[in-house]
Amino acid sequence: MxxxxxxxxxxxxxxxxxxxxxxxxxxxxxxxxxxxxxxxxxxxxxxxxxxxxxxxxxxxxxxxxxxxxxxxxxxxxxxxxxxxxxxxxxxxxxxxxxxxxxxxxxxxxVSSRHLDDASRGFTYNETEAPLDMRMDPDQELTAETIVNEYSEQALTGIIRRYGEERWASRIALFIVQARDRAPLRTTGQLVKVIEAAIPASARRTGPHPARRTFQSLRVAVNDExxxxxxxxxxxxxxxxxxxxxxxxxxxxxxxxxxxxxxxxxxxxxxxxxxxxxxxxxxxxxxxxxxxxxxxxxxxxxxxx
Ligand SMILES: C[S@@+](CC[C@H](N)C(=O)[O-])C[C@H]1O[C@@H](n2cnc3c(N)ncnc32)[C@H](O)[C@@H]1O
The missing domain is CATH 3.40.50.150 (Vaccinia Virus protein VP39)
Structure with a gap:
């Protein structure tokens, strides 16, 4: 390289x-x-x-x-x-x-450039990044809009369909409850909500608990x-x-x-x-x- x-x-x-x-x-x-x-x-x-x-x-x-x-x-x-x-x-x-x-x-x-640049919000390993996830920075729709404005039903659909996440409806419910208290602005805030929604026993094995939800939001933001x-x-x-x-x-x-x-x-x-x-x-x-x-x-x- x-x-x-x-x-x-x-x-x-x-x-x-x-x-x-x-x-x-x-x-x-x-x-x-x-x-x-x-x-x-x-x-x-x-x-x-x-x-x-x-x-x-x-x-x-x-x-x-x-x-x-x-x-x-x-x-x-x-x-x-x-x-x-x-x-x-x-x-x-x-x-x-x-x-x-x-x-x-x-x-x-996405490319490694996208994943490595914390400011673009693609990765759940970064806590303080904005919930952005746009490949085209001039596009209007961001992950923050989806997370804070879409209905619980629409969120469940996105997380289930694009993330193949079995806990989709619980994650959507927890997102809606969290954002009623205060809007979700960072990747770290979203990761915490997802972790709270997935039962501890299911979190112990497999990849990062936020992986599927992040994938689903990215796919939805970029219409992939x-x-x-x-x-x-x-x-x-x-x-x-x-x-x-x-x-x-x-x-x-x-x-x-x-x-x-x-x-x-x-x-x-x-x-x-x-x-x-x-x-x-x-x-x-x-x-x-x-x-x-x-x-x-x-x-x-x-x-x-
Ligand atoms: C996996 S990377 C490609 C890496 C490339 N083959 C290389 O060797 O460097 C995917 C790229 O496609 C772009 N991309 C993804 N979806 C696109 C779309 N619908 N239209 C145009 N570009 C897109 C992303 O912005 C990203 O830069």
Missing amino acids: MEGFRHRPVLPDEVLHLLNPQKGEVYVDCTLGEAGHAAEVGRRLGPTGTVIGIDRDPEALASAGRRLEDAFAGEGPRLHLIRANFTALADVLTRFSVAAVNRILFDLG LDPLERTFRTAVDWLAPTGRIAIISFHSLEDRIAKHTFRALNQEGKVIILTKRPVEASQTEIQNNPRSRSAKLRVAEKAS
Whole structure:
């Protein structure tokens, strides 16, 4: 990893091997992050290739720009880095007059930059962070709004659906009782409420008791699941024949959507699935980059 970049790309060799980018091709990175994957794919494309990088976080884009400059020093592929939600993929490609794409990557979720920056409120390990959790800092909706303003029923639904948390209704009830006393403003305050809601016996085993609730709020704040199937379908529509799409997911809800969308597209005759089972990180990678533990990579090729 280059110094100064916090995010290590997961499954880097597997992505390169399965995406199989070639000289002169067009690559779209829908979740550019710190351009770890884009730098490697871009190297394969060479100066006649094109990299279109999309991210909704302006800090990620700035960081990606620096990394790609370091990596290519003006000798690499054409670069277009765009701040956008990947749900606007078709608009972005139309704006750059792209006729078809050869390789496309979705490396979903947040980056290490998001998790490491306490002020963004993504982590339950930080006590004094604001309840923010926005990937796009210009978006209005924050976790604080959801926690303090949504009904108990809506909170239960979010925590159950996006966190798969069995204590969802108790956590929602405890949140509503706590906020009636005083609004919840920090991650630490929320963690305390969640811990109080989950019975001690259930808290003793498994991951951090706040993990599922934090995941659910993050998914709701950033609308991380609902647009996925539609966006994967748009991506496949833009692929050239034999072009490839790779999706890396980090929790079962995302992976389920990737799996089902690929299956449906396969049945419709639009893609061939190249990964019968999702590809996972090796023990060595997990040791070097613990974030890769939950990564699952699925790749499909556009039917010719
Ligand atoms: C896991 S990181 C990608 C890391 C990248 N592959 C690398 O190697 O550095 C995911 C990135 O996607 C961005 N992102 C997530 N959902 C997005 C969306 N709907 N539209 C645009 N960007 C999104 C996040 O802001 C984050 O920077």
